[in-house]
Amino acid sequence: MVEFFSIDGTNYRVDDLSDVGRAQLERLIFVRRNLNLLKNKIALMSKAKNGYIDDLKSDIVEGRSGVDLGSLFLDD
Numbered sequence: 345m346v347e348f349f350s351i352d353g354t355n356y357r358v359d360d361l362s363d364v365g366r367a368q369l370e371r372l373i374f375v376r377r378n379l380n381l382l383k384n385k386i387a388l389m390s391k392a393k394n395g396y397i398d399d400l401k402s403d404i405v406e407g408r409s410g411v412d413l414g415s416l417f418l419d420d
Contacts, residue, residue: 346358346373349369
């Protein structure tokens with residue numbers, strides 16, 4: 345476990361915590377890690393969503409114009 349932690353810009357020593365305080369700190373660390381994982385998942389899902397939207401837009405344009413946009417950018 346860490347030696348120090350910070351809350352609202354103030355540093356505290358883990359050794360100064362009671363057993364209950366240490367358990368709460370462990371839960372806080374767990375929650376922060378999981379929040380970071382969820383933020384990363386949100387970023388990944390947003391990127392995928394935007395990719396699907398772009399693919400759908402291309403498909404709609406291709407359907408209306410008859411031009412395969414993907415083939416325009418292929419390296420031959």
